[in-house]
Amino acid sequence: MADQPVGRIRFMDQQRVNLDGFAHEDVGLGLIAMNSPHDPAPSLVLDGGRVVEMDGRRVEDFDSLDELIATHGIDVTVAEEAMALDDVEFARLFVDPGVPRAEVVRLVSGTTPAKLARVVSMLRPAELTLAMTKLRARRTPSNQAHVTNLLDDPLLLAADAATAAAYGFREVETTVPVLADAPSNAVAVTLGAAIASPGVLVQCSVEEAMELEMGIRGLVSYAETVSLYGTEPVFVDGDDTPYSKAILAAAYASRGVKMRVTSGAGAELLMGGAEQCSMLYLESRCVSLARAMGVQGVQNGGIDGASVASSVPKGVRGLMAENVMVMARNLEACTGNDALMSESDVRRTSRTLPILLAGSDYVCSGFGSIQRYDNMFGPSQWNAEDIDDWLAMQRDWGVDGGLRTASPAEVGRLRREAAEACRDVYRYLGLADFTDEHVDLAVDAVGSKDLVTDGHEPDPMVVLGAAQAIRSSGLGSIEVAKALLECGYEAAAQRVLEMLGARVHGDHLQTAAIFDESMQVLSLVTDPNDYAGPGTGYEPDAARQAEIDGIRQARGVEDLRKDQASHADDSLRVIGAAAQGSDPREVVIGLSPGVGRTVWQTLSGLTVVDAIHELLAGLEEEGCIARLVRVNGSLDLGMVGLTAARLAGSGIGIGLQGKGTALIHRRDLPPLANLELYSMAPILDRSHYRLLGGNAGRHAKGATPVPARNPYTDEAIEARYHTRVVSLVELERRCLDRALGNEDIEVDR
C-alpha cells in the first residue's frame, strides 16, 4: 500500500486527459515547440540583389529548400528594412489595428524563415487570436469536411457529402482505404455535394501522381495532399523535392484546379529528421517555401503531427503560430484542427477555440463530418458527434465557424436524393447496380456499420469495379454532369457543369477562394479581409446571423404553449370562490394560476394532475381532509403555499407550481419561510409528491416529520430546464389575475 498513490490521485489518473502523451522538451530530438537553441539566428546578406546568405548559411551551402526560398521567396526590395526591424516591434505590427494587413504582408515578404518564426513566437495567445483576425486573407470564414467511409460505399459517400454541404461546409475532402477506389469516391462525393449545394469544392486525397491525374480529368475540383517538409532529407524521403512540388503546383493551375500544400509541426520529428530545430522554425521554412513555389495556400497547424506538437510546453500555441505565419505571408490558411490531438474534450476545445473565435479561411482543415470509425484520415479533432456542439459554440460567441443548421427534414430529403442520384448515375454509366434496399440503408445510416445486413457488408468488388471502369474509360466530370441530366437531376447537373466552368474562368485559383451558394468567388481578391479594429472586418450579415442563431433545439414560449396544450384535459374544474376552512384536519393544496389552464405537465414529465393525485393520496394516508384551491393572485410559490395555509382549517398548506416545484407552508410563517421545499422539479417523481402530501398531513396533526429532501443530481440540470422555466413562468403569468381571487377546484379521482 505504501507505494500506491492516494485515492484522489488514483481518481485523477483515470481521467481521459491522462490517456494523452505528454513529453519533456528534448532539443536533441527537435521535440520543442519554438525557439530551439539550434534554430539559426535570422540573417540575410544580399549581393547585387541576390541572396548570398540566409539564416546563417552561405549560398554555396544552400540545400534545395534554401535555394528555392532564396531565389524566389524573398522580396529583396524590402528585405533589408524587414530584417532590420526589432522582433518585438515587428510582432506589434501583427496586432496593432492601426497598421493595415497590407503593411504586415509587405514587410513579411522580405523576411527569412528564422526571422518570421522568431517574430510570431513573441505573440501570446490572445495576440495570436487578434493577429489571425486581422491577417487572414479572406474576410468570410469557412470550413472543410472529411467525407469518407470504411467501405468506400458510393451511396453513403454521396449521402454524407450532401449532408456536409447542407451543414455549410464549402470544401469536402475524401480519401480511400483502398487506393484503387479513388475515382469512385471522387465521383460519389461530387454527386452528393452537387445535390445539396452549388459551388462545393471537392478533393480526393491520394498519392501525388494519382491525385494529379484525377484533378486533370476533372473528377475533383481542388487538391491539398501536396506535402512540404522543413528539412531536405525528410522531403526526399517523401519522394519529392521543393522543385518537383513547384512543378506540381503549376500542373494543377494549368488545368484550372485549385491547390494548396500541406505541412505542419511534428512531421519532420516523426520522420527522425528535425535536425534539432524547433517545430515552429521548421514550419516557417515550409511556409516560406510555399510562398516561394507560388502556391496560393497552406494547410498547417500540425496536421498528422498535431498530437506530437501538443505533447510539449507551448505546443498548442505553436500550432496557431504556424497558421498566423501562413496568413502573414499572404496565403490562404487552412488551419489544422484536423487530426485528433487529445482524448480530452476539454483539451481539444481549448486547442480549437481561439481559431474559431478569430475566424479563419478554413477553421478546420478537415472536420470529420462522419463517424470517427469511418474517417479514413483517422479520427478528427471534431467529428459527426460534435456538429451540434460546434453550432452551439458559434451561437454562444456569435461567431462564424462556417457551419449552419440544417433542418432534420432537409437532411433526410437531401440524403435520399443524393443516394438515389448516385445509384442512378452509376447505373446510367454502367458502373454498378445498387438495390433499393441499399439506397434505404445509406439514407438512414449513421455510418457504414449500418450498411451491414444479415452479417454481410456490401460487396467491395462492386466499388473496385466501378473505380476501374471510371479510370479505364477516361470518364470525367462532363460525363458525370451528362448522366445527372439524363437521370433527371437537372439542378445537380447544372452545378457540376458550373464547377467545370469555374475552371475555365480560373478566378478560384486566387488566394483563399471558395464559392458561395450563388457561385460567386470569395477570395483575397473579391472578399479581402479588412479588419482594422472594433467595428471593422467580417460580421455575419442578417441572414447568416439568423443561420448561426437558429439552431434546431432553440424553443420559445409558443413552442412550449403548444406542447403543454397537448397534455390538457378537463379533470380540473372550478367550483367557486374559496372560503376560509375551519376543520382542524383540513390541509389546502394551493395551485399556481396556470395549473390546469395553460400548464399541464411539470418539468419532470409528470402531469400536474398526477402530482396532485399523489399529494392527495399522501394526505389521505394521514387521515387529513384535502382541499384544492387555485391561487390566482401570485406566481410566487411561497405566496401560493402561504395563501393555501391561511385558508386551511389546520393552518397547513401545500403550494404547487405548474413546473412541479412544491412546498409545505404554515399560516404564521413569513412568505419566504416554509416547512419543506422541493426546488428540483425536473427530478421529482410520484413518490416525492406522495411523501410531501404525507408530511403536510403530519404537520397538520402537530407532529414533526423527517423533512422531505430534494433529490440530488450532478447533471447540468439548470442548463437543461431553465429555458423551459422561463416559458412556463410566462404561461403562468398569462393566467395571473389578482381580481379573480382564490377558487376552489375539484379534480377527478
Add this chain to the structure above:
Amino acid sequence: MTRAFSGRDAEELTLDRLARDELAADDVRIHPETLEHQAAVAEQHANPQLAANFRRAAELALMPEDEVMALYEALRPHRATAEELEALAVRLEAVPAPLSATLVREAASVYARRGLLR
C-alpha cells in the same frame, strides 16, 4: 468574355449543349491567356510568386496531360541525370515553356550539388 482552351466562350457551357453532346474536355479546360490574366491579378494583390506560378501554368496548359505528368515525375528525387534534365529543359523551350525550362535548370543545378540526381 472568357474562352476555354478550345476557344469556346465559357458562357456557352449550358445544359442544352451538354444534352446535345456538344461539350468536350477542351471546352472545360483553362486557356493560357486566362492564366496570364490571373497572373496579373495575383501580382496586383501582392503575390508575385503566385503570379509566376500561373505563368508557368500557362505554359503547361499547352502540353498534353501525359507530358505534364512526366515533367513532374522527372523532377522527383533521383529520377533523372543532369543530361536528362537539360534535355527536358530544351524540350520545354520548344513548347514554348521558357519559365518552366528555367525552373528545371535551377533544379538540375541544386540537385547536382545536393546529390538528388539519378
